[in-house]
Amino acid sequence: MSLSRKTAVAGVYEHPTRFAPDKSMHQIMAESIRGALADCGLTIKDVDGIFSAGIGMSMMGIVGLCDYLNLTPNYLDGTNMGGSSFVAHTAHAAAAIHAGLCDVAVIVYGSTAASGRFAIGTGGGLGGGDPCHQYEFPYGPTTVGAYGLVAQRHMHEYGTTSEQLAEIAVTMRHHASMNPAAKYRDPITVDDVLSSRIISSPLHLLDCCIISDGGGALVVTSAERAKDLKKKPAYILGTGETARHAARGQRDFLEIAAHQSGKLAFERAGVTHKDIDMAMIYDSFTITVLTTLENLGFCKRGEGGSFVTGGRLRYDGELPINTDGGGLSSNHPGMRGMFLVIEAVKQLRGECGPRQVKDCQIALCHGTGGELGTRHSGATLILSNQ
Amino acid sequence: MADEKDKKRYAKPLPHIDEENRPWWEAAKRHELYIQKCRDCGDLRHHPRALCTNCMSSNTEWVKCSGKGKIYTFTVTNQNGAAGFRDSLPYVLAWVEIDEGLRILTNIVDCPPAQVKIDQRVEVVFDDVTPEVTLVKFRPAA
Numbered sequence: 001m002s003l004s005r006k007t008a009v010a011g012v013y014e015h016p017t018r019f020a021p022d023k024s025m026h027q028i029m030a031e032s033i034r035g036a037l038a039d040c041g042l043t044i045k046d047v048d049g050i051f052s053a054g055i056g057m058s059m060m061g062i063v064g065l066c067d068y069l070n071l072t073p074n075y076l077d078g079t080n081m082g083g084s085s086f087v088a089h090t091a092h093a094a095a096a097i098h099a100g101l102c103d104v105a106v107i108v109y110g111s112t113a114a115s116g117r118f119a120i121g122t123g124g125g126l127g128g129g130d131p132c133h134q135y136e137f138p139y140g141p142t143t144v145g146a147y148g149l150v151a152q153r154h155m156h157e158y159g160t161t162s163e164q165l166a167e168i169a170v171t172m173r174h175h176a177s178m179n180p181a182a183k184y185r186d187p188i189t190v191d192d193v194l195s196s197r198i199i200s201s202p203l204h205l206l207d208c209c210i211i212s213d214g215g216g217a218l219v220v221t222s223a224e225r226a227k228d229l230k231k232k233p234a235y236i237l238g239t240g241e242t243a244r245h246a247a248r249g250q251r252d253f254l255e256i257a258a259h260q261s262g263k264l265a266f267e268r269a270g271v272t273h274k275d276i277d278m279a280m281i282y283d284s285f286t287i288t289v290l291t292t293l294e295n296l297g298f299c300k301r302g303e304g305g306s307f308v309t310g311g312r313l314r315y316d317g318e319l320p321i322n323t324d325g326g327g328l329s330s331n332h333p334g335m336r337g338m339f340l341v342i343e344a345v346k347q348l349r350g351e352c353g354p355r356q357v358k359d360c361q362i363a364l365c366h367g368t369g370g371e372l373g374t375r376h377s378g379a380t381l382i383l384s385n386q
Numbered sequence: 387m388a389d390e391k392d393k394k395r396y397a398k399p400l401p402h403i404d405e406e407n408r409p410w411w412e413a414a415k416r417h418e419l420y421i422q423k424c425r426d427c428g429d430l431r432h433h434p435r436a437l438c439t440n441c442m443s444s445n446t447e448w449v450k451c452s453g454k455g456k457i458y459t460f461t462v463t464n465q466n467g468a469a470g471f472r473d474s475l476p477y478v479l480a481w482v483e484i485d486e487g488l489r490i491l492t493n494i495v496d497c498p499p500a501q502v503k504i505d506q507r508v509e510v511v512f513d514d515v516t517p518e519v520t521l522v523k524f525r526p527a528a
Contacts, residue, residue: 122465134401135433138521139493140463140471145479148461156459156504200479201462248439249421249432249488253459253481373459373481374491 004269007094008226008233009383011040011219012342018183018212018331021115025054026068028110028215033069036217041230042104047219048073049102051089053080055111055118055334065108075102081243081377082369083282085109086218086337088379091239093220103221107341110215111333120334121208122199132246136374144208144285145200146371150253151287152202157254160305162202165286166193169206169328171313172283176325178315178355183212184329207286209327209336216338218345234345237362237382238269245375257378258295258366265364265380266297273298276382277360278347279319280340282368283326289313292366293321296380315355323347323355337367341381348385361386398470400519407434409448414520417512419451421488432488453510454527455484462499478502482524496525 013035015028023031029052037043050073052065062078065071075096079085086107093105113120121144128137154160170190176182188206196205226233240261245251266272279298283289290304298319299307313321322328324343327336344363346352362384370376403411410433413420422431424438425445437444460480466472478494480502494502495511507527514520 119467122467129402131407131435132433134403134407136491137399138401138515138519139479139491139523140398140466140468140474140477141479141491142463142466144465145461145463148463149459149479149481152461152504153459197464198462199465201464203461246433246489246491249430249490251489373461 002268003094003098004237005235006098006223007220008223008235009090009218009341009345010221010226010229010231010233011036011042012345013039013217014181014339014342015110015215016181017214018181019114020112020213023112025056025110025112026065028112028213029065029108030069032110032215032217033106033108036106036219039231040219042219044069046104047071047106049075049093049096049105051077051093051105051107052109053078053085053335054109055113073102075105083284083335084337084367084369084377084379085335087340087365087367087381088241090218090220090236090341090381091241091379094236094239097220097222103225105220106217107220108215108217109335109338111335112213113334114211114213118211118334120211132375141374142200143371144203146373147285147287148200148203149373150291153253154287154291155202158302158305160290162194162204163190164305164309165207165290166190167309168283168286168289168313169193172322172326172328175315175323175355176329178353179325179330182325182330183210203285203287209284209332210329212331212333214331214333216342218338218341232349232385234348234383234385237271237384238265238267239379239381240264240268241377241379243375243377253373254291254301256291256295256372257368257376258292258380261378261380262296262366265382269382271362271382275362276319276364277362278323278344278357279321279364279366280344281321281366282336282340283322283328284336284368286328288368288372289321291372292368296366315357320357323352323357337369337379340365340367344383348383396470396516400516406436410434411519414512414522417520419453419510419522420448421451421486423447423449430486430488432490452485455482455508455524457494457502457504457506457508458483458489459504460494460502462502480524482508490522493523494525495523
């Protein structure tokens with residue numbers, strides 16, 4: 001049973017804030033939902049499915065969110081698999097809608113990561129109660145470090161250079177310069193990246209995403225209903241999700257979740273790599289982009305270093321990615337999957353102004369949650385305006 | 387005196403030891419490295435768990451390791467604000483592949499961070515961080 005083109009993202013809203021010491025995460029979420037509903041012409045009374053995940057939400061945070069919004073929906077999904085959650089929620093919402101379990105799903109995220117001064121990348125806070133954590137956090141893994149482990153291995157196996165990784169950060173900044181809401185908009189050079197301090201080798205400060213406040217929301221409904229709403233629907237063609245971890249001590253750390261989730265999404269969507277007009281690739285770090293492009297199959301394993309250079313990833317290049325400036329320059333309020341879907345939908349609608357990708361008909365989003373060098377989730381989503 | 391006492395207190399996080407993982411930690415305390423092997427299918431696994439992830443058998447044996455291995459990958463950590471770690475920067479976090487074939491997350495010690503390399507031969511070293519807990523770390527092989 002194919003879900004392809006049965007459902008669509010009908011409404012999107014990216015909260016414009018990048019620093020909101022005066023707002024709670026729940027206020028940012030509510031404002032984002034208001035924005036996404038207005039975007040497609042629905043109201044809060046139409047919403048019968050709610051999907052959310054967050055940093056700082058409690059174990060029953062999805063119920064607390066219903067309380068805050070005074071919602072009594074027919075479908076609740078509080079799946080938290082890290083930053084990729086919202087890409088996965090989009091897939092889950094499509095399945096629930098197609099199965100008749102709800103009709104109008106809202107997916108939402110809000111965070112005050114910057115004003116709350118969360119040390120997301122270097123807080124050393126990877127410890128928890130899971131069995132795996134007991135063999136990790138005594139040794140001081142940081143989020144940056146866990147990605148540094150993968151970057152170092154990639155450099156060792158394939159001769160990938162810091163200059164090649166830096167080009168990803170430079171491209172994202174160039175895109176941010178065309179996004180009025182982006183947090184950092186001044187151009188940077190490869191030399192700027194290389195001369196920024198090393199946080200955890202081989203990753204420099206400018207290889208790392210920024211920390212901002214922010215939030216956003218999506219409205220997903222049936223393709224049938226979406227056709228009658230205000231904006232051009234972004235049809236959900238295919239999705240995939242999975243997890244990668246230490247695999248009982250036998251993992252190849254350069255094979256990441258995207259390898260499996262991407263394959264599933266392409267198969268289910270019935271499209272190929274050459275059909276993709278632009279991609280939103282989770283850019284927690286420059287290495288995340290490089291390994292994700294390899295694992296999604298846009299280039300061969302080991303060829304990511306040369307693939308990301310020469311302007312290929314620019315909005316006017318062969319494979320435009322992260323046209324909003326990404327987590328590296330626009331916004332990264334702790335979890336970023338939400339913004340992958342929002343920008344992809346805007347590109348498919350042709351709403352991106354100076355950074356608009358020409359003739360954009362099919363877009364791919366891939367979210368990574370957690371740490372590539374220890375364990376992570378991956379979720380892939382392929383959307384089309386046709 | 388209070389200051390002196392604070393300095394001596396071990397500030398980094400400690401593992402939660404329970405019945406499922408106790409043999410690993412007790413072996414470390416004896417300065418021995420043991421990993422789990424499934425008695426039914428022979429699959430080796432780390433970290434320890436009660437059931438084999440290959441065949442779900444509960445029939446497990448603990449196998450003594452040589453303590454030798456090589457660095458699969460590493461990162462020199464220059465920034466970590468967490469208690470304990472912020473005072474020991476820079477430090478090396480690494481996945482070490484032991485000769486028995488499993489990869490273990492650890493620290494590389496007794497070596498300037500700038501000299502650490504992938505594929506470098508290493509040997510286990512046991513760090514008695516508290517009277518109860520000994521951490522498995524590695525240093526360049528002699």
